[in-house]
Amino acid sequence: MAIQYWLMKTEPTTYSIDDLAAQADKTTCWEGVRNYQARNLLRDEIQAGDRVLFYHSACKEPAVVGTAIVSKSGYPDRFQFDKKSKYFDPKSDPDNPRWYLVDITLDEKFDAPVTLAELRETASVKEMVLLQKGSRLSVQPVKKKEFDAILKMAKKKAKTSPKK
């Protein structure tokens, strides 16, 4: 099976790419997805070795801020059974877990994030799920050419714009 490409959203105030970079093994479990469409991807489609665009949403400058690699494919999200967790789901059956997650490992933090505004101006990525009207899926498929185009944009931008 060829590797696949995904985009995962996170609110940087909750969990940012710097939080991921700060992990000793640069790895985290992607808990808290509570949407069936995204769940199906996490449980059934996403495989170890797949590539991920790390996206910051609901913040000042929404942007793809780096890439990650799936280090462990779908397994049950333990937080759904943790009464103290905000992700607790009393209706989930331990024998038939409702929610799944994957582990991801940081690959690269971009020197220059590729902003949502820039993506909207780029013809080669205009079909991305992210850019569709009303799209709120927090885990979504990305085409290889979209993934490659975004990497290219990040590289080009890092070269042409002074580092902060």
Place this chain on the structure above:
DNA sequence: GCCAACGTTGGC
């Protein structure tokens, strides 16, 4: 803070 779009819930 506003609000459009979408998903979920629950009464019937």
Place this chain on the structure above:
DNA sequence: GCCAACGTTGGC
């Protein structure tokens, strides 16, 4: 099964 009400997402 329909659909109104409600809650959430997320850009602006």
